[in-house]
Amino acid sequence: MTIRAAIRLSGIAMFCAAILLGETPNPALASERVVIATTGGAYDAALRKWWFEPFTAKTGIQVVSVAATNAEMRAKATAMVKTGNVSWDLYPDGEIQVSSKDHLAISEPLDSFCAQFKDRQDLVPDACIPAGVRLFSTSTLMAYNPQAFKGNKPETWADMWDTSKFPGGRSFPNFDDPWRVMAAALLADGVKRENLFPLDVDRALKKLDTLRPSISLWWKTGDQSVQGFRENDYSIGQIWLTRASALKAEGRSIAWSNKAAFLVGDRLTVIKGAPNRDNALKLIAFWLDSPEIQAKVCEALLCTPPSSTAIMMMPQAVRDQMPSAEDVRDSIVIPDAKWINEHAAELLERWNNWVR
Template sequence: MKVVLTAGTGVYYDALKELFYDPFTKETGIETVLVSTGGYSEVQTKVRAMSEANNMEWDVFATTYDTVRSPAFANYVEDLGDCSELPNVESEGVDGSCLGKAVLWAATGNGIAYDESEFPNGGMKNWPDFWDVKAFPGPRALPNFGSPWYVLSAALLADGADPKDVYPLDVDRAFRKLDELRPNIAVWWTSGDQAQQLLRTREVVATMVWNGRVATLRKEGFPISFVWNGAMLDADALGITKGAPHKIAAMALLNYIYARPKAAAEFAKRLNYAIPNKHADDFLDADVASNLPTAPENWSKLVKSDAAWLAENSQKLIERWTAWISG
């Protein structure tokens, strides 16, 4: 028996494999088979294509917290209901771990990362600074991975919107602000690995990216800072594909990963992602916990998306974004 899955790339996947997937195989005998993919937009496209062709090859896939709640994606994932068939999610997960169509996984802040060496007199502190190419000169990068509301939210903050008033998104205003910065965007990246590499090679001086990616770069010795002010709360979700060829094994895997608080804590130590196991903090030092999005001083600075608004508007937003990015 096996589970075919796609769940991130690079160091993110390496940590998942070591801490969760390999132990799962050792304890259950169920093989975990990784499918190499690009960013989330590519994953979503392939899931749709396989489903519509009635040729589903994957069992478990990672996508964004927002995407899995989107009506446009509902027909491609198994409905887990209240997760009663995943008892560890109920007993070990933090409140909100069951998403109906998936389970919550790694939570992070999606904010500004900048190269300290480019700004010796002080770096960026907020999204208006990211847009200010005179005070902070140099090429930027922004993501294009299927969830454009993060970039549009940043544009509104750069235009002076109060964080509590970002939603509902003023889409016209956001695109006008993006038009201003567009000439300075050197790369529209599609995966976290690509974003990291842009900073390693100094192809850009700043980008939007997840705090865990910055933590890894700093461990490698790169002088990259992360800005929590105005960062977007982002999270992965793990879903089971509709028509999964190994659904029972996939259910077993999702249930298993929620029962490993020490592994969840180790994952957080390595990558600075908050794992939704309510006992993980028991195994974390205060300095690690303070660099997670769930730390009170960081949590208060995060911008949270409006799930109800996105459920009604995400598809139209993606269509407009696709037209804009292609133009």
């Protein structure tokens, strides 16, 4: 078969597949693409199945995902912008980080793009802001294996420090965003959530000293956190709700507590000088314009989508597991993004000196 014939057959196959999916193929060139970084694993799989592939079927634009940790994404994006050699188009950055000066220096301002969504009643008011577009909200929380304990189950950060009542290994993240570990330590030490910020770093590290012998895993990626749980490296750990829900979907024995949780989220960031900027914006618009896709992604990852319509499309059993308004009001900590960004370098230096 000649190369030309093979290409022709491939194009026919793509056309037929799109028809079967109920989509009208877009005459976009096969070379058109958009490159997005994700944290890989179950996170990337859910985005690919429910968002990237439907987008490609509708537009013909290929979505190329590259796996990296959150710290690697920020470092890579910064380096690419500084050198003028940008090979990625967008990545999800943390809700806290997008308001920092460092983020704004390497991201494409989205003022004009966001104008089309300002009157959308189904979207949360800050779904689209100049610094980035809300992918979803979730939480970092305490998850545990309920089969590891008889009787009462752990609910608070103080319970995580109680190794007599709740024996077994512990797990915490160790990357460039240590505030949540310090905050958990302070809450375990009796600090009220309304008095949590500014963080008392000395007190937090002193409290962490008492638990350090029981910490069996310092994870750097979401995949490491779930793999450690699968292999019984720890019985209680601080992980992302999206990863905990993926473990539950596997049939693992896992539970979590919204009484030991921090409200976090991801925003889609278009990198300054992105080679496929227009396609990146099309991908983001497709997300905001598709509540059914948001619903499927957040059903898989147990997150809160930016569209209220999407939330109503999710099964009631899934919605019941999402942090409720009462959880946010009564238990879940909303971090002080301004303070964290202003003290990020100091926090990281203190953390690195302690953890090594």
